[in-house]
Amino acid sequence: MPIMTLTLVAICVVLFICGVPIAVALGLASFLSVAIFKPVPDLIILPQLFSEASVSFTMLAVPLFILVGNLMERGTIGKKLIEWVNSFVCWLTGGLGVVNIVASMVFGGISGSSLADTATFGSILVPRMVDEGYDRDYSGAITMTTSTLSVIIPPSILMVLAAAACSQSVSRALAAGVGPGVILTLMFCVPNYLISKKHGYGVKKPFNLRVFLSKSKGCLTAIIAPLIVLVSIFSGAVTPTEGAGVAVLYILVVDGLIGRNLGLKDIWHCCLKTAELTSVILLIATSGSLLNYVLNFEGIPRLLLQLLTHVPGGKYGFLITVIIIMILIGMTMDASPASIIFPPLFIPAALAMDIDPSHFLIVMIFGLALGLSTPPYGVCIFSTASVTGIPMQNLIKAAVPFYIVMVICYVLVAFVPAISLAIPTLLNL
Numbered sequence: 001m002p003i004m005t006l007t008l009v010a011i012c013v014v015l016f017i018c019g020v021p022i023a024v025a026l027g028l029a030s031f032l033s034v035a036i037f038k039p040v041p042d043l044i045i046l047p048q049l050f051s052e053a054s055v056s057f058t059m060l061a062v063p064l065f066i067l068v069g070n071l072m073e074r075g076t077i078g079k080k081l082i083e084w085v086n087s088f089v090c091w092l093t094g095g096l097g098v099v100n101i102v103a104s105m106v107f108g109g110i111s112g113s114s115l116a117d118t119a120t121f122g123s124i125l126v127p128r129m130v131d132e133g134y135d136r137d138y139s140g141a142i143t144m145t146t147s148t149l150s151v152i153i154p155p156s157i158l159m160v161l162a163a164a165a166c167s168q169s170v171s172r173a174l175a176a177g178v179g180p181g182v183i184l185t186l187m188f189c190v191p192n193y194l195i196s197k198k199h200g201y202g203v204k205k206p207f208n209l210r211v212f213l214s215k216s217k218g219c220l221t222a223i224i225a226p227l228i229v230l231v232s233i234f235s236g237a238v239t240p241t242e243g244a245g246v247a248v249l250y251i252l253v254v255d256g257l258i259g260r261n262l263g264l265k266d267i268w269h270c271c272l273k274t275a276e277l278t279s280v281i282l283l284i285a286t287s288g289s290l291l292n293y294v295l296n297f298e299g300i301p302r303l304l305l306q307l308l309t310h311v312p313g314g315k316y317g318f319l320i321t322v323i324i325i326m327i328l329i330g331m332t333m334d335a336s337p338a339s340i341i342f343p344p345l346f347i348p349a350a351l352a353m354d355i356d357p358s359h360f361l362i363v364m365i366f367g368l369a370l371g372l373s374t375p376p377y378g379v380c381i382f383s384t385a386s387v388t389g390i391p392m393q394n395l396i397k398a399a400v401p402f403y404i405v406m407v408i409c410y411v412l413v414a415f416v417p418a419i420s421l422a423i424p425t426l427l428n429l
Helices: 003-017 022-037 045-054 058-074 077-089 095-111 114-131 136-151 157-165 170-175 178-199 209-218 220-234 240-258 264-297 300-308 314-332 335-341 343-352 357-372 379-388 392-398 400-415 418-426
Strands: none
Touching: 003 022, 003 264, 022 264, 022 335, 058 095, 058 114, 058 157, 058 240, 058 264, 077 095, 077 114, 077 209, 077 220, 077 240, 095 114, 095 136, 095 178, 095 220, 114 136, 114 379, 136 157, 136 178, 136 357, 136 379, 136 392, 136 400, 157 170, 157 264, 157 335, 157 343, 157 357, 170 220, 170 240, 170 357, 170 418, 178 400, 178 418, 209 220, 220 240, 264 300, 264 335, 300 343, 314 335, 314 343, 314 357, 314 400, 335 343, 335 357, 343 357, 357 400, 357 418, 379 392, 392 400, 400 418
C-alpha cells in the first residue's frame, strides 16, 4: 500500500477544505509526508528538489512569455491585430467574431497566455462587437473560449511546463500544437457563422484592398512577431527560452523604442505583474517536484502503468480514459499545477503503448485548455467576467456551441495523431 502517498492526499484534502492555495497545499503536504515517513535518512534532499525545479533553464521561458503577454496587453499590438484581421474578413457573416478567433490564434502565437488574451480582447473587442449588433453575452463567450487557443498554439506556457516536467523536447512539443491550434481555429468559425447568420449579428462591409494593404502596413510588426518567435525556435537557431527572450526584446523595440507606446512606467508595471504570476508558478513547480518525488518513490507511475495498459480497448481505450480524466482535472483544478503534476504520471503508460510523447502531451494540454473555459474552476470565465462585467452564468450558457466544437476537435486530435505530428515531422524535430 502506498501509505505515504495516501497520507499526502489526505493532508492535501484537509488543506484544500481549509482554503489553502493549491501550490502551498501540495508543497506542505509533500513535505509533511516525507518528514513523517522519512523515505531517505537525510532530508537535505528537500531543498535540493526545490532548487532543481526553480533554476531550470527551460523554466526561464515561462516568466519571459508571461512578460510578453503583459507587454502586448499594455501596448498596441493587440489593437493592431484586430484592425488588420477585420480589414480582411469584414465582408464575412459574423466578421468580428472571425476577428476574435483569428486574432486570438495570432496573439497566442506570441504570448502563450490565455489570461493575457481575455484581458486584451475582452476590453477592446467585446465593446466593439456590441456596438456592431452582437449580443453582449455571445461576444464575451467567444472571447472566453477562443482564448484557449493561446495554450494550444505555440509558444504555450502550459506546454513548456508539461514538456519540462516529463523531460521531453520542448521544441517538438510546441511544434505539435500548430496543427491542433489551426484546426480548432477553423472549427470555431463554424458556430460563429451559424449563430451570426441566425441572429443577424454584425455589419458587413465590402472588402477594400487599399484599406487592407494600409492596415497590413501598419500592422506589419505585429504580423511578423509570431513568425520571428516560432521560426527562430523551430529552426533550431534558438532554444524556447531564448525564443521567449527574442519575443520580449522584439516587443520592447517595436512598441517601446520605435512606436513609443510603452513607457518606463508601463514596462515597470508589466514586470511587477510578471514577477507576481511567476512566483506563483515557480512555487507550483517546486511543490510539484517534491510531490513527484513522493509519487515516484512509492512507484505510483509504475502502478498507473499497470492499470492503464490493461484498460479495455487497448490504445484507444487508454486515450478515451485520459480524455475523460483531463477534462475533469481541467474543470476542477488550476491548469498550471495540473500541467506539472499529471503528465509525468501518465506518460510512461503512453510510451508503453507506443504513443508519441509530443502527441500525448498535446492530448493532455488540450484537456486542460478546455477546462480553462468551463465551470466550475475555469480561470478564463472569471477573467472574462471581470474584464467585461458579464455574469459568469451568461458566459457559460452562450459558450455551449463552442464547448461542443472544442470536444469534437479534442477527440479528432486525440485519435488522429497526424494532426499533431505533421509539423514536428516536417521540421525534423
